[in-house]
Amino acid sequence: MNNQPSTAPSKRTRIRRLAERAHYDQKTLYEIVDAAYLCNIAFNDGESTHCIPTACWRQEDHLYVHGSNGGRLTKILTAGTQVSIAITHLDGLVLARSAFNHTMNYRSAVIYGTFEIIEGNQKKMDALDAFMDKIAEGRKHEARSGDANELAATSVLRISLAEAATKINNTGPEDKQEDMDLPVWAGVLPMAIKYGEPIPGNTSDVRTPIYVQEWTQKNN
Numbered sequence: 001m002n003n004q005p006s007t008a009p010s011k012r013t014r015i016r017r018l019a020e021r022a023h024y025d026q027k028t029l030y031e032i033v034d035a036a037y038l039c040n041i042a043f044n045d046g047e048s049t050h051c052i053p054t055a056c057w058r059q060e061d062h063l064y065v066h067g068s069n070g071g072r073l074t075k076i077l078t079a080g081t082q083v084s085i086a087i088t089h090l091d092g093l094v095l096a097r098s099a100f101n102h103t104m105n106y107r108s109a110v111i112y113g114t115f116e117i118i119e120g121n122q123k124k125m126d127a128l129d130a131f132m133d134k135i136a137e138g139r140k141h142e143a144r145s146g147d148a149n150e151l152a153a154t155s156v157l158r159i160s161l162a163e164a165a166t167k168i169n170n171t172g173p174e175d176k177q178e179d180m181d182l183p184v185w186a187g188v189l190p191m192a193i194k195y196g197e198p199i200p201g202n203t204s205d206v207r208t209p210i211y212v213q214e215w216t217q218k219n220n
Helices: 026-034 072-078 121-135 148-152
Strands: 038-044 049-055 057-059 062-068 083-095 103-113 154-160 164-169 187-190
Touching (some): 026 103, 026 164, 038 062, 038 072, 062 121, 103 154
Antiparallel strands (some): 038 049, 083 187, 103 164
């Protein structure tokens, strides 16, 4: 990916609307991807257009997903279909004095390209281990690994992050000068993911791991 913030890696990634919010550098893209647990994959199957949410994670310069071999999404992606992937983090609502100046604070990324399938059981396991680390670092050493049948029934795919763009807004209200004296409250209503208290299952005889004990502190 081109590390120059002002240069889009391709024609279809060039942000035209509010271009001043565009970022094309690798660091910003990786931060947005790494903060996400879900992405939305849009594609056309020849008859209709679909957009399907699915779990995702990053390894180096690729975005990874996984799914059942028999699933429609897996079949479409392994066929080399062109896709567009969106990731969005909503950070706040921006309330202005004028209705038309209301906006949102957000971090978003859009990725283009085609997926490739990961071949070989060891490479698939390595990728899925990385997914477990994203969910809870260290858990791959505690949970049972997939057996031969589970691994055979699962496809792991990846897409290059080379053709992507990010867009960020982190502002307060921007009112027109003629609206500044209106007796209307203006400001930002921040939003963030909240990590709740862990809810144990039937594990009363199992020691609670550190990553579970510290779960609620993740966003503090």
